[in-house]
Amino acid sequence: MLIEFAYASAEAVEGGEKAAEGLAGTLGAVYPNPADIWPTMVAFVILFLVLYKFAFPLIIGMLDKRAAAIKESLEKAENTQVEAERLLEEYKQQMAEARGEASKIIDQGRKVAESMKEEIVAKANEEAAQIVVKAREAIDSEKKAAIAELQASVADISVAVAGKLIGEKLSSADHAKLIEKYVAEVGGLNDN
Amino acid sequence: MNPMDELPQKIEHLVHELSVLPFNDMNGTVEGPLTLTNYTTWGIIALVTTVLIFTFVARRESRRMKLAAESGSTAELAPSSRFVSMIESGVEFIRDMAVDVIGPKEGPKYTALLGTFFFMILISNFYGLIPGGKTFAGSIGGTVALALLSWLIFVWVGFSKNGFFGYFKSLIPSGVREMPLAGRLVLGAYIFLLEFISTFLVRPLTLAVRLFANMYAGHIILGVFGAFTALFWPFFEKGLSWSIGGIGVGAVSMAFLIIMYAFEVFVAFIQAYVFTILTAVYIQSSVHASEH
Numbered sequence: 001m002l003i004e005f006a007y008a009s010a011e012a013v014e015g016g017e018k019a020a021e022g023l024a025g026t027l028g029a030v031y032p033n034p035a036d037i038w039p040t041m042v043a044f045v046i047l048f049l050v051l052y053k054f055a056f057p058l059i060i061g062m063l064d065k066r067a068a069a070i071k072e073s074l075e076k077a078e079n080t081q082v083e084a085e086r087l088l089e090e091y092k093q094q095m096a097e098a099r100g101e102a103s104k105i106i107d108q109g110r111k112v113a114e115s116m117k118e119e120i121v122a123k124a125n126e127e128a129a130q131i132v133v134k135a136r137e138a139i140d141s142e143k144k145a146a147i148a149e150l151q152a153s154v155a156d157i158s159v160a161v162a163g164k165l166i167g168e169k170l171s172s173a174d175h176a177k178l179i180e181k182y183v184a185e186v187g188g189l190n191d192n
Numbered sequence: 193m194n195p196m197d198e199l200p201q202k203i204e205h206l207v208h209e210l211s212v213l214p215f216n217d218m219n220g221t222v223e224g225p226l227t228l229t230n231y232t233t234w235g236i237i238a239l240v241t242t243v244l245i246f247t248f249v250a251r252r253e254s255r256r257m258k259l260a261a262e263s264g265s266t267a268e269l270a271p272s273s274r275f276v277s278m279i280e281s282g283v284e285f286i287r288d289m290a291v292d293v294i295g296p297k298e299g300p301k302y303t304a305l306l307g308t309f310f311f312m313i314l315i316s317n318f319y320g321l322i323p324g325g326k327t328f329a330g331s332i333g334g335t336v337a338l339a340l341l342s343w344l345i346f347v348w349v350g351f352s353k354n355g356f357f358g359y360f361k362s363l364i365p366s367g368v369r370e371m372p373l374a375g376r377l378v379l380g381a382y383i384f385l386l387e388f389i390s391t392f393l394v395r396p397l398t399l400a401v402r403l404f405a406n407m408y409a410g411h412i413i414l415g416v417f418g419a420f421t422a423l424f425w426p427f428f429e430k431g432l433s434w435s436i437g438g439i440g441v442g443a444v445s446m447a448f449l450i451i452m453y454a455f456e457v458f459v460a461f462i463q464a465y466v467f468t469i470l471t472a473v474y475i476q477s478s479v480h481a482s483e484h
Contacts, residue, residue, distance in 0.1 A: 032400075033212045034225035036333025037340075039232040043239040043328075044341055047312050052304035055246035059283045060303065062253040062269065069266035 195423035195432055202423065206415040210408065212331050235328035238316035246311075249279045286310055286468070293472040298479050302472070305345065309338065310468040313403070317460035320407060321453070329407040329463070332400065339400035342471045347392070350478030362481035363387035395474060399467060406463045410456045417452060420445035 214220045215233040222229055252272060260268035271277040286307040290299040313329055320327025328334030350359040361369075364380045364387070371379065424442030426432035 031332065032336040033222055033229065033331065033333040035222050035227045035229050036212055036231050036235075036328065036331045037337040038225060040235055040328050040334045040337035041341060043235055044308060044312060044338060047239055047242055048305060048308040050243050051246060051308050051311075055250040056283065056304040056307060058250040058253045058257075059246075059280060060287060062257055063280060063284055063287075065257060065260070066269040066271075069269045073266065 195426070195429075195438060198423055198429070198432065199419065202419040203416065206412065206419060210330065210411055210415070212333065229331070231326050231328050231331040231334055234319055234326035235316060235334060238312070238319045238328070241319075242311050242315045245279060245315075249276050252276055282311065283307060289469060289472055293469065294476045294479060302475055306468050306472055309342065309471055310464050313338070313464035313467055314461060317407065317464060318457075320411065321456055321460060327407055327460075329403050330411055332404045335400040335404040335407075338403070338467070339396040342399055342467075342474065343392075343396035346395075346471070346474040346478045349475055350481055353479055354481045359478070359481055360384075360388075363391065395470075399470060403463050403467050406459055410452075410459050413452050414449065414456060417445050417449035421449055 209218070212222055212229050212231060214222055215228050215230045253276070256268050256272060260266060271280065283303075287300065287303045290303045290306050293299065294302055313327075316327040317329060318327075319325045320330055329338075350362075353359075354362055364384050368376060368380050368383055421442050422429060423432065424438040424445060426434065426438075
């Protein structure tokens with residue numbers, strides 16, 4: 001079989017057409033037919049040229065470019081994330097600081113308000129006390145004036161009442177005459 | 193009539209149909225190497241399809257890369273459609289194979305070459321699965337052509353990378369070359385003979401026969417199950433009658449036909465892959481021949 005095949009193949013290579021005809025019946029499918037060999041080779045070369053010169057460089061170029069773009073995007077995304085995390089941390093810190101400061105300011109405000117309140121209250125108390133003292137003084141002096149006036153009017157009224165009681169209205173001149181009379185009487189007594 | 197009586201005739205017809213025939217005459221014979229055969233016709237159809245697919249995808253890629261460069265937006269580089277993505281992943285698959293097998297430095301140079309083997313076989317094999325279609329790999333002539341090209345390439349790479357004598361010398365392992373003179377002569381000559389036969393004769397032969405036998409056997413299996421189904425479900429077979437047992441046998445044949453069809457789709461891919469990766473391995477052994 002093998003010898004037959006080798007013989008047939010050799011004959012095929014040499015004989016070509018005639019051998020192909022003769023072999024078609026005996027070896028059938030396993031005899032490589034030149035009518036199939038060279039067109040396949042030509043087809044291969046054509047396809048190779050198309051792929052090598054045109055298609056593969058473009059497709060591989062696309063794949064490489066895309067890979068580079070994806071890599072770049074991923075790196076960028078990674079960097080952005082790191083940056084974002086850093087910023088977040090920073091903002092958080094700033095926020096905490098601001099919050100602390102705010103509460104400090106509020107505390108301070110509260111303290112100031114407290115002290116102001118105390119001060120105001122103290123001042124008010126003091127003023128009130130002063131007012132009371134002044135009022136008391138005023139009352140006292142009014143009282144004294146009133147008493148003095150009262151005393152004066154009491155003397156006048158007593159004189160008036162006494163005059164009425166005596167039945168004679170004594171004028172100052174009368175007063176003087178009366179006094180002289182009394183003095184004279186008193187003196188006359190001494191003569192006896 | 194018993195359906196089994198018809199079977200030999202059917203098988204004969206199937207084998208005849210699978211042999212190399214003029215594309216327009218089922219009963220004729222191939223007269224000389226310039227005849228357009230059934231296999232070369234389908235090979236040309238597969239070639240045109242492959243060229244069209246890659247031209248389309250490459251034009252699309254170049255347009256989008258241009259757009260991306262003009263607009264400065266990398267969004268244009270995103271995969272544009274499922275079909276383009278599929279072809280891209282195929283190309284990437286081949287490039288990764290070239291880099292993995294041949295090496296990161298030399299590998300990319302052979303990407304287009306390996307891609308030609310892969311896509312030519314793959315797309316043609318899919319044509320072979322269409323009823324009435326053929327793959328050039330279903331004829332030994334077609335696979336011999338590719339195996340011969342693969343052989344020419346790796347032998348040429350071997351000679352150009354290592355020099356004429358260097359490549360022959362590399363067939364003998366370095367361990368044997370460092371042996372005492374007697375060992376070098378006896379063992380060296382023996383190993384040289386084995387390696388020579390293996391590299392220069394067995395490699396191309398196995399490449400050709402493996403691909404051809406797988407595709408041919410697959411088509412025979414599909415044809416046989418198809419014939420069984422047709423004989424036991426005689427919709428179109430005159431002189432055959434339906435029977436209850438026959439319907440059962442036909443159903444089982446049909447089930448096997450469907451299963452084997454699915455399997456053949458897998459084989460179409462696997463054989464394209466095997467041929468390509470073996471070519472890559474052979475090129476690798478030629479590129480790095482002096483290293484072992």
